[in-house]
Amino acid sequence: MQPDRISKLTLQRLPVYLNYLRRLPEGLYPHISATAIAAGLGLGEVQVRKDLAAVTRCGKPKTGYPLGRLIQDLERFLWAGGCSRTVLVGVGNLGLALLSYGGFSDYGLRIMAAFDTNPALVGATVDGRPILPVSQLPAFCRREQVQIGILAVPAAAAQGCCDALTGAGVQAVWNFAPVRLRAPERVLVQQEDMASSLALLSHHLKNLCETPDGVPDTAATAAKR
Amino acid sequence: MQPDRISKLTLQRLPVYLNYLRRLPEGLYPHISATAIAAGLGLGEVQVRKDLAAVTRCGKPKTGYPLGRLIQDLERFLWAGGCSRTVLVGVGNLGLALLSYGGFSDYGLRIMAAFDTNPALVGATVDGRPILPVSQLPAFCRREQVQIGILAVPAAAAQGCCDALTGAGVQAVWNFAPVRLRAPERVLVQQEDMASSLALLSHHLKNLCETPDGVPDTAATAAKR
DNA sequence: TAGATTGTTAATCGATTAACAATC
DNA sequence: TAGATTGTTAATCGATTAACAATC
Numbered sequence: 001m002q003p004d005r006i007s008k009l010t011l012q013r014l015p016v017y018l019n020y021l022r023r024l025p026e027g028l029y030p031h032i033s034a035t036a037i038a039a040g041l042g043l044g045e046v047q048v049r050k051d052l053a054a055v056t057r058c059g060k061p062k063t064g065y066p067l068g069r070l071i072q073d074l075e076r077f078l079w080a081g082g083c084s085r086t087v088l089v090g091v092g093n094l095g096l097a098l099l100s101y102g103g104f105s106d107y108g109l110r111i112m113a114a115f116d117t118n119p120a121l122v123g124a125t126v127d128g129r130p131i132l133p134v135s136q137l138p139a140f141c142r143r144e145q146v147q148i149g150i151l152a153v154p155a156a157a158a159q160g161c162c163d164a165l166t167g168a169g170v171q172a173v174w175n176f177a178p179v180r181l182r183a184p185e186r187v188l189v190q191q192e193d194m195a196s197s198l199a200l201l202s203h204h205l206k207n208l209c210e211t212p213d214g215v216p217d218t219a220a221t222a223a224k225r
Numbered sequence: 226m227q228p229d230r231i232s233k234l235t236l237q238r239l240p241v242y243l244n245y246l247r248r249l250p251e252g253l254y255p256h257i258s259a260t261a262i263a264a265g266l267g268l269g270e271v272q273v274r275k276d277l278a279a280v281t282r283c284g285k286p287k288t289g290y291p292l293g294r295l296i297q298d299l300e301r302f303l304w305a306g307g308c309s310r311t312v313l314v315g316v317g318n319l320g321l322a323l324l325s326y327g328g329f330s331d332y333g334l335r336i337m338a339a340f341d342t343n344p345a346l347v348g349a350t351v352d353g354r355p356i357l358p359v360s361q362l363p364a365f366c367r368r369e370q371v372q373i374g375i376l377a378v379p380a381a382a383a384q385g386c387c388d389a390l391t392g393a394g395v396q397a398v399w400n401f402a403p404v405r406l407r408a409p410e411r412v413l414v415q416q417e418d419m420a421s422s423l424a425l426l427s428h429h430l431k432n433l434c435e436t437p438d439g440v441p442d443t444a445a446t447a448a449k450r
Numbered sequence: 451t452a453g454a455t456t457g458t459t460a461a462t463c464g465a466t467t468a469a470c471a472a473t474c
Numbered sequence: 475t476a477g478a479t480t481g482t483t484a485a486t487c488g489a490t491t492a493a494c495a496a497t498c
Contacts, residue, residue: 007489011428015420019403033455041405046457046491053457061455061497079427081434093325097318103403107420108427147430171433172426178244178328180266188429190422195240195332197415201397202304202333203236204413205372208396209306232465258479271467271481278481286473286479456497467486474479 010051015107016041017051018074021067022106033064079108085146087170089161090153091116091131094176098152099126112144134161141168151175162189235276240332241266242276243299246292247331258289304333310371312395314386315378316341316356319401323377324351337369359386366393376400387414 020041021032034052038045052059056073059065088099091114098104099114114131116122124131132140140146149165151158151173158177165173172188175181183189245266246257259277263270277284281298284290313324316339323329324339339356341347349356357365365371374390376383376398383402390398397413400406406414 006428008425009489011424012418012421015424016405016418019420020405023404035455042407044491047489049456050458050490059456061457062453063498064455078424080431084427084430093318093322097322100318104419104423107423109423148426172429174422174426179248180241180245182267186433188426190426192422193237193241194329195244196237197399197417198329198332198334199236199240199303200233201373201399201413201415202309203231204397205309206305208411234465260479269467272465274480275466275482284480286481287477288474289479454498456495458493458495460491460493462491463489465486465488467484469482469484471482472480474477 006054010054013043013047013051014055014074014078017048018071018078018107021071021074024067027067030067031064032067032070034059036064075108083108083110084148085144086111086148086150087137087141087146087165088114088150088152089116089134089137089165090151090157091118091121091126092152095152096126098150098176099129102127109148111150112146113140115140134164137161137164138168141165141170146170148172148174151177151181153177155179231279235279238268238272238276239280239299239303242273243296243303246296246299249292252292255292256289257292257295259284261289300333308333308335309373310369311336311373311375312362312366312371312390313339313375313377314341314359314362314390315376315382316343316346317377320377321351323375323401324354327352334373336375337371338365340365359389362386362389363393366390366395371395373397373399376402376406378402380404 017037020037024032034049035045038048049059052065052070055077056065056070058069058073083105086109088095088111091099095114095116099111104111111129113129114126115134115137116131117134121131122133141149146168147170149170149172151161153161155177158175158179159181162173162175162181162183166183166187171186172190173181173183174190174192176192178193178195180191181189242262245262249257259274260270263273277290277295280302281290281295283294283298308330311334313320313336316324320339324336329336336354338354339351340359340362341356342359346356347358366374371393372395374395376386378386380402383400383404384406387398387400387406387408391408391412396411397415398406398408399415399417401417403418403420405416408414
């Protein structure tokens with residue numbers, strides 16, 4: 001019905017393509033094929049073609065996709081509305097890592113300010129972004145029309161911060177704390193779940209141990225990738 | 226065929242259940258039902274039941290699951306082989322955040338040492354774990370039979386570190402650098418992809434803008450959760 | 451023209467949900 | 475016994491893959 005009918009998993013692969021294309025040797029080849037992208041990333045080529053078809057019409061049989069145009073179309077699709085106005089809550093090690101990571105601007109995220117309760121941190125700036133007291137969080141979000149809130153606070157504080165953000169009109173919350181958050185329906189909560197990734201790793205190790213030589217379980221599983 | 230036939234998505238939800246159960250008020254209720262867990266986490270109750278059925282037989286009609294036993298079965302399934310022997314490569318902000326995060330031990334991960342090229346960092350310890358020069362990485366991994374390597378290095382260095390790890394017998398790599406890594410088939414590479422999560426957030430914002438009032442696109446999408 | 455590549459339609463695969471029988 | 479809850483079998487839904495027509 002909507003032209004927006006794009007799958008969640010496709011959406012998650014789009015920045016992977018974008019990143020791959022951007023890192024390609026500068027202007028060496030004017031075109032690239034889905035086959036080449038698939039090989040470079042270890043994905044299926046039909047999948048790549050279908051994913052790209054969701055965001056661009058610039059593919060031409062025999063020649064492939066013009067590189068510059070493809071990058072442009074991906075960027076335009078991923079953040080049509082310009083960079084997202086974002087705040088970060090919690091300036092511990094992780095928060096500081098996120099705050100000083102330069103790469104977010106390549107993916108349409110603009111962290112405008114950070115917030116913390118620790119008076120020793122408040123008043124400092126990181127790459128030009130101020131660290132403010134959490135008490136000012138709601139006012140700041142309203143005034144600056146913040147769209148995304150990143151939570152890098154301890155688990156116990158996360159729900160409270162989330163409420164403050166959503167109460168001040170923030171539309172999406174990116175949560176690095178290990179708790180499931182409850183939020184109004186209109187708000188998207190994206191859980192960055194280290195423990196879930198870890199479960200996949202542990203399970204892989206377990207399988208290796210349990211398959212000493214007999215059934216080639218690992219080979220079969222790995223081959224599917 | 227194998228009794229291991231557990232789906233990837235189920236596997237990723239197991240630590241979420243575990244975390245939820247552990248945070249429950251200490252010993253107040255001896256049992257818990259799938260219905261209660263589902264409500265607490267905002268998931269479907271059939272899904273919870275099916276997921277739990279993969280790791281435990283301790284559910285009893287009418288009473289639910291004995292809490293302690295359920296936690297035990299989850300832990301046993303998730304890291305049957307004890308804590309995973311792990312090293313961290315790259316002690317920047319992110320690396321330091323991961324290194325000092327105490328929560329990993331709750332999920333079966335034991336970071337034994339960290340590695341960096343910066344001589345100013347080498348020689349220090351963080352919570353008893355030494356920071357060693359990267360040159361010692363392969364020898365350390367072999368000697369200590371390291372199973373998992375966490376990469377928190379710049380994108381340009383990631384593939385090289387990955388090769389060093391896999392060459393020294395490491396069986397799984399958890400990569401926080403924004404590059405797709407190539408590794409031998411036996412090695413599981415788990416990509417922690419910030420840009421992919423970000424794409425979901427941005428897309429949500431875009432949909433909000435494009436749905437001023439007419440089609441209740443957001444409501445429909447949100448209701449499905 | 452022939453060959454390579456795109457994009458689409460149909461088939462398969464995997465995961466979620468619904469319906470229901472089993473059981474404490 | 476009646477009611478609540480588990481666990482399983484069948485139906486649905488969504489995503490990937492295979493086959494193929496269109497086209498430069």
